[in-house]
Amino acid sequence: MPSCQGILRSLTLTMLAGGMLLLPSQTTEAATAPRMVNAAPVLQQSPPKRLLVIAPHPDDESLAAAAMIRQTLNAGGRVRIVVMTNGDGYRGAAAQWFGLQHPTGQDMQRLGVIRQQEELHAVGRLGVKAQDVTFLGYPDAGLHRLWLNHWNPDRPYQAVNGSRFVPYANSYHPQAPYCGQSVVGDLTRLLREYRPTDVLYPDPHDVHRDHWATSAFTQYVLTAAAGDVRAREWNYLIHYPRFPSPRRYRPEAPLQNPGRLADIGAKWMSLPISKEAEADKHAAILEHKSQVQMMKNLLESFVRTNDLLSAYSIPDLPDRELQPIELDDIGDQKTLLHSRSADIRELLAVSKPSLVQLAVVTTRPLRPQDECKLYLRLPERGAQYEFASLARYRLPMPAVSWSQHGNLMLVNVPRSLFDGAKTVMIGAEVTSRGNSSDSTAWRRFRLR
Numbered sequence: 001m002p003s004c005q006g007i008l009r010s011l012t013l014t015m016l017a018g019g020m021l022l023l024p025s026q027t028t029e030a031a032t033a034p035r036m037v038n039a040a041p042v043l044q045q046s047p048p049k050r051l052l053v054i055a056p057h058p059d060d061e062s063l064a065a066a067a068m069i070r071q072t073l074n075a076g077g078r079v080r081i082v083v084m085t086n087g088d089g090y091r092g093a094a095a096q097w098f099g100l101q102h103p104t105g106q107d108m109q110r111l112g113v114i115r116q117q118e119e120l121h122a123v124g125r126l127g128v129k130a131q132d133v134t135f136l137g138y139p140d141a142g143l144h145r146l147w148l149n150h151w152n153p154d155r156p157y158q159a160v161n162g163s164r165f166v167p168y169a170n171s172y173h174p175q176a177p178y179c180g181q182s183v184v185g186d187l188t189r190l191l192r193e194y195r196p197t198d199v200l201y202p203d204p205h206d207v208h209r210d211h212w213a214t215s216a217f218t219q220y221v222l223t224a225a226a227g228d229v230r231a232r233e234w235n236y237l238i239h240y241p242r243f244p245s246p247r248r249y250r251p252e253a254p255l256q257n258p259g260r261l262a263d264i265g266a267k268w269m270s271l272p273i274s275k276e277a278e279a280d281k282h283a284a285i286l287e288h289k290s291q292v293q294m295m296k297n298l299l300e301s302f303v304r305t306n307d308l309l310s311a312y313s314i315p316d317l318p319d320r321e322l323q324p325i326e327l328d329d330i331g332d333q334k335t336l337l338h339s340r341s342a343d344i345r346e347l348l349a350v351s352k353p354s355l356v357q358l359a360v361v362t363t364r365p366l367r368p369q370d371e372c373k374l375y376l377r378l379p380e381r382g383a384q385y386e387f388a389s390l391a392r393y394r395l396p397m398p399a400v401s402w403s404q405h406g407n408l409m410l411v412n413v414p415r416s417l418f419d420g421a422k423t424v425m426i427g428a429e430v431t432s433r434g435n436s437s438d439s440t441a442w443r444r445f446r447l448r
Contacts, residue, residue, distance in 0.1 A: 036257060039269035039309055043068070047075035052196035052231070054187075054218055056210040057087040057140065058119035059288040063299065064236035065200055066126055066281035067273040067307035072198075073127050080194055081123060082134045082187070084214050086168065088112030089140030089160040090294070097290050105162020111290065112140075112161060112168065118288045125284035136186055137171035139163075139178050143213035148375070151180035151384065180217075187221040191229045200234045203310050204441035205261055205329075208239035216377075216425065216442040223379035223423050223444060235266075235310040244301040251278060255304040260329045264441075269309040278303060314423065314444045317351040322359055325349045325426070328440050330363065342366050342407070342430050344438045349426070351448060356413045360428045362438075365407045370432050372402075372409040377425035377442075378418065387411050418447055 051072040055061045061069070061081050069079050087093075094103035094111040103111075120130045138146065139159030150157040156164040156177040166176045172190070176182040201218040202211040215235070222233065237243065243258045257268040273281065282303045286292060292299060317325065326347040342362035350357050360372050372389040389402045389409055399414045418424060423446055429439040 036268045036270045036308075039271040040071075043071050043271070044075075047077055048072045048196075048198035048232075049077045050194060050196045050198070051077060051079045052191075052194055052199045053079065053081045054084065054199065054201040054214060055081060056084045056143065056202060056208070056214040058083055058115040059087070059122065059285070059291055059299070060202075060211075060236075060238060062122045062126065062281065062284040062288065063238055063302040064307060066277060066284065067271040068198075068200055068234070068309070069126050069128060070273070070277045070280075071271070077197075078132070079128050080132050080134065080196070081128060082136065082190060083119060084136050084143060084183075084217075085138050085140040085210060086112030086135060087115040087140050087291075089142065090291075091160065093290050093294050096293055105160070108161040109163070109167055112137075114290055115288070116168075116170070118290060122284040122287035125280050125287060127280075134172050134190065135168065135170060136173070136183070137166035137168040137176075138183055140210065142178065142210075143183075143217070144209035146178060146180045146183055147213045147216050150178065153177040153179045153181055155179070183217050184221055184224075187217060188225055191221060191225050195229055196231045198232045198234060200236060200309075203235040203237040203266070204312070204443060205264060205266075206237055206239050207241070211239055212441065216427070219425060219442065219444055220377060220379045223425075224382070233311065235312070237261075237308060237310065238302075244304070247301045248297050249300040249303060251282070251303050251305070253304055254306050255302065255308045257308055257310070264327055265315070265443075266310040266312055269311065270306040271309055272306045273304075278305070312443070314446055316446045316448055317349050317356070317424070319351050319448055322348040322350045322357060325445060326428075326440050326443055328438065342370055342437060344428060344430055344440055347426065347428050347440050348408075349445070352415065354415050356415055356418065357410060358413065358426070358428075359408050359410045360430070362407045362409070362430060366404065366409065366430065367432070370430060370437070371434075373429045373431065374411055375427040375429070375442075376413075378421040379423055379425065381421050383421070385413075385417065387413070421447055423447065 053061045053065045072079050088108045088111050091103055094107050098107055116135055123133055142157050142159050145157045156179050158164055159178055164178050166174055173186050202215040204215045206212050240258050244255055285299050324346045328344040330343055342364055344362055346361040348359040358374055374387045376385040387400055401412045403410050423444050425442055425444050427440055427442040430437045
């Protein structure tokens with residue numbers, strides 16, 4: 001194990017030698033926005049034959065997938081849309097729609113049925129038939145809980161809709177327990193049934209919990225099923241601070257990627273949309289009436305001259321010294337941080353023959369009440385691990401050790417823990433008294 005001084009020296013040299021690794025401040029967005037690539041030539045040369053769109057909620061495919069759906073259908077391909085939740089966790093929308101002060105779980109399920117109907121009307125505007133839409137019925141505002149805390153069916157999640165099981169008879173798997181294993185099982189079966197050539201799903205840096213959790217579940221099943229299903233992967237971004245800009249109806253303007261996500265390892269692409277398809281997209285968005293009443297400006301701000309796509313490679317974990325593997329923007333949380341809370345800046349890693357080291361770098365040293373957590377998923381093995389820095393919360397894990405070096409939290413993990421795995425998914429989180437302060441995107445890395 002290298003010395004503390006060696007770790008910090010290596011980190012300092014990395015930062016000094018590559019200042020671009022430090023994410024831009026909020027005032028440099030325009031200057032640092034990376035150039036977007038036109039995705040149209042790629043899709044024209046090799047259009048999707050079977051496009052699978054995975055949407056966290058009814059309306060996400062209308063906001064972000066209209067251009068690729070149109071391109072696929074125009075080329076004679078097929079489109080299938082999988083909707084993870086019925087959007088039945090938005091109490092404000094239920095209260096407004098039904099004229100209620102305190103919607104019950106049954107009221108939330110009624111909203112879920114309405115949102116299914118809105119979805120079918122919307123996708124019809126995009127040229128997709130109702131039979132090509134699959135509703136999974138998992139908990140709106142709870143997908144992240146299934147990913148992080150409720151993986152096994154013996155401990156299903158209690159959702160805002162009052163249920164611990166999929167309550168909708170028209171779902172793909174009615175009465176499936178609200179747990180991560182159910183989601184993985186359903187998505188895996190859908191992949192093997194449909195065998196998509198292309199999969200479009202949320203960008204891992206989306207700050208909405210249902211969106212980043214959908215991204216994580218999708219990455220997981222695509223990796224676990226890689227021997228049976230090989231598909232091109234595309235991503236879309238919907239929820240991010242000051243995105244889209246401006247947040248209002250601008251049908252003549254392009255949709256630009258956030259400059260603050262310039263150095264995250266994504267390839268940003270623009271897929272132009274024709275005037276006719278743009279009008280159809282706008283009509284599809286307006287079909288989601290229960291949501292338009294609540295956030296019309298945000299929804300219509302996606303009616304632009306293009307759709308925005310991103311794509312990520314799956315890099316190897318570094319094998320010589322601690323190096324950045326994930327960069328995290330300052331202020332990318334949905335809620336404001338306390339002025340003394342730690343904001344994650346970087347995630348570092350190195351994989352050696354007997355040891356894997358992972359480090360979380362924050363803007364300031366963690367306070368006694370702050371908790372650093374590292375999560376690992378090994379899709380090929382179906383294994384999952386959580387490492388917590390505070391002893392009173394730490395799960396028993398032999399030979400796993402934490403140490404703090406200023407604003408760097410380091411964890412040493414035995415290499416044997418990864419035996420039999422080719423890929424590891426990594427996520428990090430900082431909490432304060434049990435409340436999340438910041439977290440990184442879930443990304444995949446290859447193990448050598």
